[in-house]
Amino acid sequence: MRFYGFAAEEILDENQPNFHPYVDPKCYWALRHMDRFPLEVNRASYEELLRVPGIGVKSALRIMRARRMVSLDFDGLAKLGVVLKRARYFLLCKGKKPAGLAVTRPAVLQALMSQRELKKYQIDRVFGDNQQLSLFASAPLLTPAQEEELRCLPLPM
Numbered sequence: 001m002r003f004y005g006f007a008a009e010e011i012l013d014e015n016q017p018n019f020h021p022y023v024d025p026k027c028y029w030a031l032r033h034m035d036r037f038p039l040e041v042n043r044a045s046y047e048e049l050l051r052v053p054g055i056g057v058k059s060a061l062r063i064m065r066a067r068r069m070v071s072l073d074f075d076g077l078a079k080l081g082v083v084l085k086r087a088r089y090f091l092l093c094k095g096k097k098p099a100g101l102a103v104t105r106p107a108v109l110q111a112l113m114s115q116r117e118l119k120k121y122q123i124d125r126v127f128g129d130n131q132q133l134s135l136f137a138s139a140p141l142l143t144p145a146q147e148e149e150l151r152c153l154p155l156p157m
Helices: 025-032 046-050 057-066 074-079 105-112 115-127 144-152
Strands: none
Touching (some): 025 105, 105 144
């Protein structure tokens, strides 16, 4: 939160009381705020760049410096250290997104999961509703919105 400029209320609130079990908080925030994306990397502010999954503090500073000299494209972002596996769903370069990229919430959610998380998701889907144990609360692990997103992901063949 401190490095990316998030307030606590932006990450968790009454509608989203739990972290997403399969993606990190920054990725899940971006998925919940798809209306703010895609950002044009050559015009976005430093604060906006920090909210993009795959762009950290160093990469955002490198982007800000580099775009003073040249107009950046996706190859240039990769050279600057941007993790395009995550960032490409949330960025435009010179007004264009990567060719053939599906930018729907379920497709992006699946793409942002690591192989380990994707396997865990598939096991959970096959064997039922496993939930993390809690000593203090009886709240469900997933909110209805999170459950709906996970239902949209394809089952393994």
